[in-house]
Amino acid sequence: MNTDLASSLMTARTAQTQHSIQxxxxxxxxxxxxxxxxxxxxxxxxxxxxxxGAQVDKTA
Known part of the structure; x- marks a missing residue:
């Protein structure tokens, strides 16, 4: 039971770190x-x- 909980917490922490980096x-x-x-x-x-820019040159 403790191993599953620790594994889940580690996975959640890893996902959080990756999200923060992104x-x-x-x-x-x-x-x-x-x-x-x-x-x-x-x-x-x-x-x-x-x-x-003061005047428009229409002959140009």
Whole structure:
């Protein structure tokens, strides 16, 4: 009886540990993707140099 209980507890603890690791990996991947998007969008959000974007050139 004790062996079955100990085995069940060990299995539950292992499953909990694996789940915690999976959650940590998903969080890290999300953080890395967010950092990549921020890095890629940073130049797009920068202010235009003086003289650009003030008028639309319809002859171009």
């Amino acid at each position: 959650v940590a990996i998903v969080k890290k991947q999300h953080d890395m993707q967010t950092q990549l998007l921020d890095m890629l969008l940073q130049p797009a959000q920068a202010a235009l140099p003086a003289g650009q």
